[in-house]
Amino acid sequence: MRLALYVTCLVDLMRPSIGFASLRLLEALGAEVVVPEGQTCCGQPAWSAGNRALASDLAKQAIAELEGFDHVVIPSGSCTDQIRHVYPQLFADDPLWLPRAQALAARTHELASFLADIGKLAQPLVEFSGNVTYHDSCKGLRQLGIKRQPRELLLKVQGLTLKEMPDCEECCGFGGAFSVQFGDISARIVDRKCEAIAATGADAVVGGDLGCLLNIEGRLRRRGDEKTRVLHIAEVLAGGAAE
Amino acid sequence: MNAAAKHSQAMHFHARAGEKVRNPALQRALQKARPLFVGKRQKGLASLAEDGLDFTNLRSTAENIRNRVLADLDVWLELFEERATASGAEVMWARDGDEVARLVVEIAQKHGVRKVTKSKSMLSEEARLNEALSAAGIRPVETDLGEYIVQLAGEPPSHIIAPAVHKSIGEVEALFAEEHGRPQQARTSADIPAMAREAREVLRQHFLSADMGISGANFLIAETGSAALVTNEGNGRMVTTLPRVHVVVTGIEKLLPTLEDFATLMRLLPRSATGQSISNYVSLLTGTRARDVGALTPGPSPAGRGEMGAPLHDGQVPEGPEKTVFILVDNGRANLLGSAYQDMLRCIRCGACMNHCPVYFSLGGHAYGWVYPGPMGSVLTPLYTGIENALDLPHASTGCGHCADVCPVGIPLPSLMHRLKEEQLARGLRPWSERLALRVWAWVAGRPRLYRWLTRRVARYLDWLADGTGRIRIFGLAPAWTAERDLPVAAGKTFHELYAAQKRK
Numbered sequence A: 001m002r003l004a005l006y007v008t009c010l011v012d013l014m015r016p017s018i019g020f021a022s023l024r025l026l027e028a029l030g031a032e033v034v035v036p037e038g039q040t041c042c043g044q045p046a047w048s049a050g051n052r053a054l055a056s057d058l059a060k061q062a063i064a065e066l067e068g069f070d071h072v073v074i075p076s077g078s079c080t081d082q083i084r085h086v087y088p089q090l091f092a093d094d095p096l097w098l099p100r101a102q103a104l105a106a107r108t109h110e111l112a113s114f115l116a117d118i119g120k121l122a123q124p125l126v127e128f129s130g131n132v133t134y135h136d137s138c139k140g141l142r143q144l145g146i147k148r149q150p151r152e153l154l155l156k157v158q159g160l161t162l163k164e165m166p167d168c169e170e171c172c173g174f175g176g177a178f179s180v181q182f183g184d185i186s187a188r189i190v191d192r193k194c195e196a197i198a199a200t201g202a203d204a205v206v207g208g209d210l211g212c213l214l215n216i217e218g219r220l221r222r223r224g225d226e227k228t229r230v231l232h233i234a235e236v237l238a239g240g241a242a243e
Numbered sequence B: 001m002n003a004a005a006k007h008s009q010a011m012h013f014h015a016r017a018g019e020k021v022r023n024p025a026l027q028r029a030l031q032k033a034r035p036l037f038v039g040k041r042q043k044g045l046a047s048l049a050e051d052g053l054d055f056t057n058l059r060s061t062a063e064n065i066r067n068r069v070l071a072d073l074d075v076w077l078e079l080f081e082e083r084a085t086a087s088g089a090e091v092m093w094a095r096d097g098d099e100v101a102r103l104v105v106e107i108a109q110k111h112g113v114r115k116v117t118k119s120k121s122m123l124s125e126e127a128r129l130n131e132a133l134s135a136a137g138i139r140p141v142e143t144d145l146g147e148y149i150v151q152l153a154g155e156p157p158s159h160i161i162a163p164a165v166h167k168s169i170g171e172v173e174a175l176f177a178e179e180h181g182r183p184q185q186a187r188t189s190a191d192i193p194a195m196a197r198e199a200r201e202v203l204r205q206h207f208l209s210a211d212m213g214i215s216g217a218n219f220l221i222a223e224t225g226s227a228a229l230v231t232n233e234g235n236g237r238m239v240t241t242l243p244r245v246h247v248v249v250t251g252i253e254k255l256l257p258t259l260e261d262f263a264t265l266m267r268l269l270p271r272s273a274t275g276q277s278i279s280n281y282v283s284l285l286t287g288t289r290a291r292d293v294g295a296l297t298p299g300p301s302p303a304g305r306g307e308m309g310a311p312l313h314d315g316q317v318p319e320g321p322e323k324t325v326f327i328l329v330d331n332g333r334a335n336l337l338g339s340a341y342q343d344m345l346r347c348i349r350c351g352a353c354m355n356h357c358p359v360y361f362s363l364g365g366h367a368y369g370w371v372y373p374g375p376m377g378s379v380l381t382p383l384y385t386g387i388e389n390a391l392d393l394p395h396a397s398t399g400c401g402h403c404a405d406v407c408p409v410g411i412p413l414p415s416l417m418h419r420l421k422e423e424q425l426a427r428g429l430r431p432w433s434e435r436l437a438l439r440v441w442a443w444v445a446g447r448p449r450l451y452r453w454l455t456r457r458v459a460r461y462l463d464w465l466a467d468g469t470g471r472i473r474i475f476g477l478a479p480a481w482t483a484e485r486d487l488p489v490a491a492g493k494t495f496h497e498l499y500a501a502q503k504r505k
Helices: A009-014 A016-028 A044-048 A052-066 A077-090 A098-107 A111-118 A138-143 A148-155 A183-200 A210-222 A233-238 B010-021 B024-050 B055-071 B073-086 B097-110 B122-126 B129-135 B145-153 B169-179 B189-209 B235-241 B259-273 B342-346 B374-385 B402-406 B413-426 B432-445 B448-466 B479-484 B495-504
Strands: A002-005 A032-034 A071-074 A108-110 A130-134 A160-162 A204-207 A229-232 B090-094 B115-118 B139-142 B212-215 B219-221 B226-231 B245-251 B281-286 B323-329
Touching: A002 A016, A009 A016, A009 A210, A009 B448, A009 B495, A016 A032, A016 A111, A016 A233, A016 B495, A044 A052, A044 A077, A044 B432, A052 A077, A052 A098, A052 B432, A071 A077, A071 A098, A071 A111, A077 A098, A077 A108, A077 A138, A098 A108, A108 A111, A111 A148, A111 A233, A130 A148, A130 A183, A138 B402, A148 A160, A148 A233, A183 A210, A183 B010, A183 B479, A204 A210, A204 A233, A210 A229, A210 B479, A229 A233, B010 B374, B024 B055, B024 B259, B055 B073, B055 B259, B055 B342, B073 B090, B073 B323, B090 B097, B097 B122, B097 B129, B097 B212, B097 B245, B097 B323, B115 B129, B115 B189, B115 B235, B122 B129, B122 B245, B129 B139, B139 B145, B145 B169, B145 B189, B169 B189, B189 B235, B212 B235, B219 B259, B226 B235, B226 B259, B235 B245, B235 B281, B342 B374, B374 B402, B374 B413, B402 B413, B432 B448, B448 B495
Parallel strands: A002 A032, A002 A071, A071 A108, A130 A160, A130 A204, A204 A229, B090 B323, B115 B139, B115 B212, B212 B245, B245 B323
Antiparallel strands: B219 B226, B226 B281
């Protein structure tokens, strides 16, 4: 099995440990894992801003870079949704690019769902001692139907107890550019998430999208919570997060 | 500028939102209401399963019914007009809100009306009907409890099914004490029934003394020429049956072909709105009061209110108004037919989209600046008042998609907001700074080598700003982020930089 790891622009810049943890997990499946060198950004920010032309340019670059693998794996539901569902829309009227976009869409997977459903990861690589609560990121949950997979994986981790929070499916308020354009509204939304996390008494909140995690961690710290760890699921399954 | 745009405050969304997020009383009211709305709908959907029904299947049936109406709206409207007229009602057409207001005032004046009771109608908000009536010396009295409260406060409703959801008990008590001429008391939620009783007693006098009733319609039924009204407080019945004149003001898109279609939609509407399997009152209003038994003719169009379609039996008193007028309103709806936004016309006004919206529950409805708040408002306000008059609304979304998930008629609200964003850009309505930043970023992201070089520099810069703490507290490039959050950062090197170094080893 030949896999491409698409680390996402946010992981590349803001938290490389998630990329390395993803790499170790995919290699543990016995797969050949390639990190295509020309990857930058999937173009979602341009799409979300309503700029179809720029989004298409970046989509073409990503398609050319990522096609030809058995699977493309991404430690983000949001970027996976962009490739799975938006790329084919972008090229709906382009007979040259549409088949390529569709072929890539069919082979592109979010990390946790890939590990659980296709890779069949038998055993996480590290142990974790403590309680965690899982935040379902919106695109993964509603566009990709990811709900069961991260929980299945977390329950395999030695020493880990899953303590679900009510409203785990509620948005954290990140929303990409939304969190900067409407920072004050976003802060009220993430406040509710912070309260829900605190109510579980969990040692860590775990998620599958770095954007949400930066938003949650940033607000938890600003509210004075120095204790609750904020981790990507790859970091829980394979370690490597900064202490 | 169209008539609706004159009174829209949607251009000031961001400033208004800023006030709302900093209003602790409002935040408390909203946080109390949110779990109730969500929990009630969940129970409502669970009750579908008890009836052996499945939400997904039912939703696609409802979606098809609504699409069928919209595909031939003109035909269904003609049929409705024919059947409604045959049953004794009058049907009028209004192009916009101003025309609605003019027609209603004319009808009131023609019938010597001095007081009007109103059952909840969002369309009357589009038409600013209360203002127009008052200006003509006619007193409008809102009779839905929530609408009554916001009318006393001189505010528009902040939610389409819970107009006063933004008000605390204390605020309502102050309004009641003043209006009902009594001293203010300390109130808790245990007093809500007593306060409702108090309003009911006051409203009863208005019901009995009003000359005209104005209602909306949840649906119009083409085959019978009826208005369907779904309410919980019983005020709708009083408004539509007691006064001499009844005016139904509703949008042209509210049509359903048959009563059977209505039954299907009714499985979804109350459950999606309040979680009820059926609302306390469901009224089908057809025609006018029968003059006498002889005036009734059996046939497809039922005449007289009472048993649908049946002649009055001995001793039955004819009920209902002497005059019924339907005012069917366009106000921007016809423009959406055949457009990329036609899906929005399926909306049945249940409020589920706002009830599950993280943005709505951080602000309440008033921040949205026009009649409809929440995700439906973020689509309808630009479409009905002009895209250029509501630039923030389609962007004021986290893209979480919860609204589309819960919509009982499958409206792809996030996709419609996205289309509005594309249209803003195509019409040059986005700020130049935003367009430039996006172009520069995309230009760099399109050149992987340059991108690598630049991101390495940015990683160093972020690390320097964090100064060994792992987080940035004030970030000049995105001050809105760090106004209320830290920015967690990693240790100065990008993934690709570290990975390349690892491979070299």
